Amino acid sequence: MAIKVYDMFLQTVLASIMGSALGHTASEWKDRAIYQVLTDRIAYEGSDNTQSCEDLSKYCGGTWSGIENKLDYIAGMGFDAIWISPMLLNLNDDYHGYAFLDLYQVNDHFGTDVELKSLISAAHERDIWVMLDVVGNHVAPVDLAYEQVNPFNESQYYHTKCQIEDWDNQEEVETCRLSNLPDLDQNNDFVRSTLLDWVGSLKQNYDFDGLRIDTVCEVHPDFWTEFSAAAGMYTIGEVFNGDISYVSQYQQYMDGMLSYPLYFAMKDVFGQQQSMLALEALMGPTGSYYEKFSDLYALGNFIDNHDNARFLNSQASWTLYKNALTMTVMNIGIPIVYYGSEQGYNGGDDPANRESLWPNYDRSSELYAFIQTLVGVRKSSHIADTSQVQRYASDKFYSFSRGNVLVCLTNSNDDETVEVVMTYLPFENGQTVCNVFDSSDCLVVSNDSLVVTMTHGLPKIYTLH
Numbered sequence: 001m002a003i004k005v006y007d008m009f010l011q012t013v014l015a016s017i018m019g020s021a022l023g024h025t026a027s028e029w030k031d032r033a034i035y036q037v038l039t040d041r042i043a044y045e046g047s048d049n050t051q052s053c054e055d056l057s058k059y060c061g062g063t064w065s066g067i068e069n070k071l072d073y074i075a076g077m078g079f080d081a082i083w084i085s086p087m088l089l090n091l092n093d094d095y096h097g098y099a100f101l102d103l104y105q106v107n108d109h110f111g112t113d114v115e116l117k118s119l120i121s122a123a124h125e126r127d128i129w130v131m132l133d134v135v136g137n138h139v140a141p142v143d144l145a146y147e148q149v150n151p152f153n154e155s156q157y158y159h160t161k162c163q164i165e166d167w168d169n170q171e172e173v174e175t176c177r178l179s180n181l182p183d184l185d186q187n188n189d190f191v192r193s194t195l196l197d198w199v200g201s202l203k204q205n206y207d208f209d210g211l212r213i214d215t216v217c218e219v220h221p222d223f224w225t226e227f228s229a230a231a232g233m234y235t236i237g238e239v240f241n242g243d244i245s246y247v248s249q250y251q252q253y254m255d256g257m258l259s260y261p262l263y264f265a266m267k268d269v270f271g272q273q274q275s276m277l278a279l280e281a282l283m284g285p286t287g288s289y290y291e292k293f294s295d296l297y298a299l300g301n302f303i304d305n306h307d308n309a310r311f312l313n314s315q316a317s318w319t320l321y322k323n324a325l326t327m328t329v330m331n332i333g334i335p336i337v338y339y340g341s342e343q344g345y346n347g348g349d350d351p352a353n354r355e356s357l358w359p360n361y362d363r364s365s366e367l368y369a370f371i372q373t374l375v376g377v378r379k380s381s382h383i384a385d386t387s388q389v390q391r392y393a394s395d396k397f398y399s400f401s402r403g404n405v406l407v408c409l410t411n412s413n414d415d416e417t418v419e420v421v422m423t424y425l426p427f428e429n430g431q432t433v434c435n436v437f438d439s440s441d442c443l444v445v446s447n448d449s450l451v452v453t454m455t456h457g458l459p460k461i462y463t464l465h
Helices: 003-023 066-071 070-074 113-126 171-177 187-207 223-229 244-252 260-271 277-283 286-294 318-330 366-380
Strands: 034-037 081-084 089-090 099-107 130-132 211-215 232-236 334-338 386-393 395-400 406-409 416-424 432-435 438-446 450-454 460-464
Touching: 034 130, 034 450, 066 081, 066 113, 070 081, 070 223, 070 244, 113 187, 171 260, 171 432, 187 223, 211 223, 223 232, 244 260, 244 286, 260 277, 260 286, 277 286, 277 386, 277 395, 286 366, 318 366, 334 366, 386 416, 395 416, 406 450, 438 450, 438 460, 450 460
Parallel strands: 034 081, 034 334, 081 130, 130 211, 211 232
Antiparallel strands: 089 099, 386 395, 395 406, 406 460, 416 450, 432 438, 432 460
16 A cells, blocks of 8 residues: 555656646647737836836846736736747847847846746746747857857857848758848757757746747758757747748647738738738638648737837727737737737837837726737637637628637728628527627627627627627
């Protein structure tokens, strides 16, 4: 009997050790909602700064401790995951983190190892998972002075210097430099094994839950297969391209991809008010997303990020922005909302789209409340693993359902009214459905139809009453 008890104890201990060594899987990530931050731009370590950062091309002073102090602000919108900037030491004023100088030193502008671990621990106490941004393609902009980079301090660790000029030439994309950043040669045994060992240590050393992988298409994809496996947690990659065939092929090598084809379509549909049939082409019954991607639920949906001018920079309408945000959060996939969206930030191209969040932490702002409602509906309705069914598509109206949730979107102007008789519904006759954004907007299903009236261009989400 004592031996059996000991065996059970040993099994429990081993399970605990194995669990602590692995991050969360793609399946576990699919019901999360991610708030993307730039570590340098969220909050100071101490009291809030009352002045916005003026020089966005340099460090502004945000830290890991600052983010920890704003976890309740983030959780208040319903987010249960954050995506933080790369953590490694960078060169000079490279506040963004995407060009590491030392693979084994954290960026002291952001804080210490202890403070990073404190952020992760505090997040986990709130059931917020932490996704780290990682770079395996290139290093700091040292040109040919490789001796500055640890541990890749010799020319043998890099591809021969050349610049990416033809993005249709895949060999050039994978072996030449992006913005003159020295391009690592992952076929070099030392480079490959060192990067794999490093990424494999992140869970054990810091307890991260997932990884966002930068510049995926700039590296031969077989490396990413090993990299993702070594990580032992959910990985989502960046392929900055609108070509579905090109982007989707990389999902063979990692769990998910940032949904750039959908991003560009939403920018056209909501930002430029082009035909909403473009959404049907991607997400409809014969949509190319279902044909090309192997797992739509593992993709990351977004309408803003640090690499593109914010939506509101080229389209000032908050109404259209609300439609785009609704598509982002309710569409199949994992929603990612870029910091500052909840405060109506409208910065242009990098670095103007990387504003300091301080001093704008207004939890009563219109968009903060809107996002809070969106994320809340997504979670309370448990739609993360439900199929997405297109219900109606036209130039100015697009609708789909997830379970018993009916999403209605429009790209019409504020002074327009769009009325649609919907006969393909997830509801039954006699059922009452109400709009989550307006409790007085309730409809009864009659003759297998609903008459949906979109007024003032606002999105609607109908749920059973």
